[in-house]
Every structure is written in structure tokens, then in C-alpha cells.
Amino acid sequence: MTKSSWGHYPKTTQNLQFLHWPPKQLPTHQTILPYGLGRSYGDSCLNDQGTLLITEKLNRFIDFDPSSGVLHSEAGVTLEDILLQFVPRGWFLPVTPGTKFVTLGGAIANDVHGKNHHAVGNWGHHIVEFTLMRTSPQEILTCNPHQNAELFYATLGGLGLTGLILSAKVKLKKIQSSQIKQDMITFNNLHEFYRLSEESCEGFEFNVAWVDCFKNSKQENRGIFFRGNFDDNQIFETHKPSRLLQVPFFLPNQTLNAFTVKAFNELYFQMHRFKAGTNLTTSYNSFFYPLDAIHHWNKIYGIQGFYQYQCVIPLDNKAALQDLFQEISNFQQGSFLAVLKVFGRIKSLGMMSFPVEGVTLALDFPVNPKSTELLNRLDEIVMKAKGRVYIAKDARMSQKAFLAYYPQFQNFLKYKDPAFSSSFLRRIS
């Protein structure tokens, strides 16, 4: 059996050690790295020629306190499992990424964010405590803002390099319905996008937009703005776990090209324009996890794999966003899943966390030399704008770019466990 990351790039080989029970101690004869469900896109969850500690079987709940909403569970529990158990009881994830096939430990190690960043911050803001297993000495430490606090903040967004998280306590969010009331609004340019973001920041917990990377005839980027809140209709329905729709094999590498992406974007835009409206009721599953409906959708990029690129640009440099789109246009390299969102003011707690106040853009491109060149150009723009790129999605940034984005890295290394390493770490060191 082999393990890869969600972008199927780079290709690596590693020993797999499945953890069925919390280990008594960690192996140290080879470098080790925890691996959840491999929903990171690049190489930060890979450890070429080393060992991966597979945590998906550490999936037991430990305790739930209905008075505070604090759920204590092993680190391999998935967000999907939490939803299936707790939505019927009126609880939801405090923050959720765009897929529910993510582990609790993986969500901590990337300090993931969701559509409610402007309202509640990152995943790490809702982590009460975790236990961390380290190798020298072999020990298990309890980490929270009062105990081993530095290690706590280094491990939030710590890329699995500070030790193995065995269990964690996360504070769930009380809901009055499993359904979302959403508005879908089309916008014709980035100006309108910013206006919608600003006006939606107060009254809406969830905000996100899809944007067409290809400029229209007026040289503008159109898109669709989604915003919403949980309903309060006391309906508590979970999604049906299904594996019906899936991409069964890798599609040929040429499937996605400027032409098909343009066609897709046109179709996507028109479909949503048709459906656009306000106060539309939808399930949490289709609102938060539209991509989960098609299993292995990553295979449409072909066997070569694909790059995901997510950056954030501080709001006072937001003109740089236009430059990014211009550069993408110049390269005729459209991305059909382009997501745009404004991160709010809440400061990330993790030492290496990605979110900072600003506008974040996520794109994906097939792995090929042209994309590599384009992404290097985008890095130039992001560096100049004093933004940063999300490590969870990266497979190619240079050491120079990395250090510009994360100058705190040297300080972070103090907390790294000596036995832990990753393909990402070696690439940028």
C-alpha cells in the first residue's frame, strides 16, 4: 500500500506504520511523520524514504460534555465522524475546511480555517488542549494555553513536526438546525466582491466566493458570492455517507486545458446565476462540502497530479490581487476551482499558522513546467505584497519564498521533535 497527498504530487515512498492503539513509544530508527487522511495537497504530509505514522485508526471518542460542548477524542477521528455523531444532538464543528475527510490531528497541524474565519478564527481557536507524544525523551505531554503553552502554540499549525498528537479536546458549536440559509449573489468584478465581503462580514457567519480566473470582455473577473448562517428550524439531519459518485481512474493529462476550464467556468457561472437568490435553504453538506460529493475528484488532473496554490494578501496591498489575476491571464492557465475569501482580524494562535488578515485566493493547476513558472511569478507578487502561501497546499515554493512568508520559522525549529521530519521540511531547509 502506498500513501500520497491529495495533489498526487510529489510521488514518494515511505514505510507505513498503522497505529491501531495509542503507541507506547515512537520509533526512532528512521525519521517519522504523522499522516491523517492525506488531504493536504503537497508534500507536508509526506516523508520520502522515512516512516509515516498512520493515525486513521486512532478514531475513538473519549468523552463529551454536553454542558460545555467540549469533545475529547483520539487524533485520528474524522470531521465526518464528528458530524455524524453530533449533528443529530445539535452540535457542529466550530470551524470546517472544504472537506469533511480530515482528521482532528491533521486539522490541528495545519490550523485549518473555514468560511467563518472572519467570525471565529481558525480551528486552533477552538482547541482546548491536546496530548503530544515526543521522542527525546519519550514522553507524553499535556499542552494547553497554561501548560506547555509554547509547545501548544508551536503545534497549532506545526505541520506534524513537533510530535504525535494522541488526543485533543475541541469545543463544538451549538446549532439550532443542520441547515444553512444562504444567499448566492453574482458579482461582476473584484470591486463588487470587496463590497459584498464588507457588508456580509457582520450579519453572516459564513462567507466565500467562487471567482472566474479568466477575465471577461471588460477585463474584469466575475464570480459568485456565497454567504449564510445556520437556520433555526430545529431540523437536525446528517448527510448520508455515500461512495456513489467517484472518478474511478486518472483522466488523461490533457483533460483540463484553457478551453475546458473556460467552458466549465461559463457553465458554472450560468448555472449559479440561474439559481441565485437569497434565503435559500440548503444542507450543511452541500454548503460546506460540495466537492466531497465526488470521490477522488483529484484524479481529473491526471496521473501527473496538480498543484494547489493558496495565498493571502494583506488588505492594504489588495491591488496585488489584480496582478495575480493578470499574471494568470497572461499564462492562459485558468483554474476552475478558484476560491476567494476575506480573512478577518482575529489573529492566528499557531506560530506557523497561515491565516492573517487579508484576502485569500486558492487555485489549482495541473503539474507541468508552465504551471511551475506561473506559480513562481505569483510568489514574486505575493512576496512583494507581504502576503504568504499556505503550506498545507504547497509542493513547490522556494526556500527564499518560504522564509519571506514565515520569518518565524527559525524560532519554530526550537520546538521540532528531532525524530520528526517531512518531505516539505527537507525541501525548504
Place this chain on the structure above:
Amino acid sequence: MKKILIIGATSAIAQAFCKRSLHNAQNDFYLIGRNAEQLELIANDLKVRGAQNVFVEAADLNTFEQHEKLIEKAQNCLKNFDWVLVAHGVLGDQKSAEHNSHQTLEIIHSNYTSQATLLNCIADKMEKMGSGVIGVLSSVAGDRGRRSNYIYGSAKAAITTFLSGLRVRLFKSNVQVLTIKMGFVDTPMTAQFSKGPLWTKPETIAMELVSLFENKKNGEYYLPFFWRYIMLVIRLLPSFIFNKMNFL
């Protein structure tokens, strides 16, 4: 709400079975296994998932003289058994067991003798209760002895035969007996094998298993179903071919 007794509760398949059984119900569990710490983890998990009462008992099941007391205690706690799952077992190291009678006995005891004596105790109780389902995890390895695991396979064949008789005995008492013949399942027992398309996840087995219990099925079942046909072919292979198939 069901009262469920699990023997060998730390098994990956048994864990998945317990979780699955809580899908639409709040059951009571009595979990027997040999690792107290692991039993505790499982019990906590089942409680969060909606189990009412979960009792645990740590015991090595190869200590036969304890069996009667173990089952007695379980009955005192649960009062009656709606479902019983016998899930313990070891694969053992065939090659080294061939020259080591201690290891051979360990494989046979874990997969057959201990199960037989425990089932005797359970059958006595359930005969009196007059209802319930007993399921035992056997294996396709018992259908024909193979070079790579015939000691294990013979014990599985023995328990399968034992169960076919027990089924007849308990028929009058309205107790169903399920023999579950599984193919390759991805669990700690098979951690060292590389996995291919014939492999199944414990969660998939658990789903089918719970539905067999819910529907009070009686008899021998292959899980997943296609193993019935694979084993049909394997059983029918003439010896002069079968004997040459080293990879089995």
C-alpha cells in the same frame, strides 16, 4: 435496545461491529478481552456514541477454567444476551508453529478450544433465555487447508463444524447461530500482508454483520459474499493442481 456480549472485544472487527450496532440504537455492552487499557478506550468510545451501559472484563480467554465464571458474571450484569459475538483469535506464525507444539496449541486454543468451551457456557444460558443470536467469526481458511496457514485453518474448520451442530441444538430454543466465514479483512491481524482488491475494511464487514444479527439470520455466511464463489472454486480444484499452488 439490545444487550450485547462481545468475546474478544479488542478485535478490530468487533470494535467496528459495536460502533455499527449503535447506528440507530442505544445498546448495552459487556466487553471481554485481555487488555484492560484497550477495553477502557473502547468503552469510552461506545459511551460517547450513545451506548447506555458498557461493562468491561479483562481476561485471557485461553484460561479455560475461568469460562464459566466469566459468562456467569456477564449474565449478572446484562441479565440476558440479545446478541453474542465471539471475535477473538490469532493467526500465529505457521512456519515456526510447524516445529513448535506450544505455538501450535496456542493457535488451536485461541481459534477453537477456547471458543468451544465459552460457547458451551453461553449456549446453556441462552437455551434458557429462549431467544438471541450468536455470531462467531470464522474464516474461509477453514474451507480447505492451505500451505501457508493450515494450523489456523484447521481450528477455523473445527469451530465451523462445532457451530453447525450447536445451531441444531439451539434451533428448538429459538436461538440463531451465525457462522461468519470471512475473506481478507484489513485489521491488525493481517497488518503484515500487502493489500489488494480482494481486501475488505472492518467497517464494511461490520455493516453486513449487524444486518445479519438484526434480521436474526441463522446459518453460514461468507463475508463479503463473493468469497462463497472463490471458495467454491478452491474446494473443487483437484489436488494435483491445488498441491502445486504454492502461493496459497
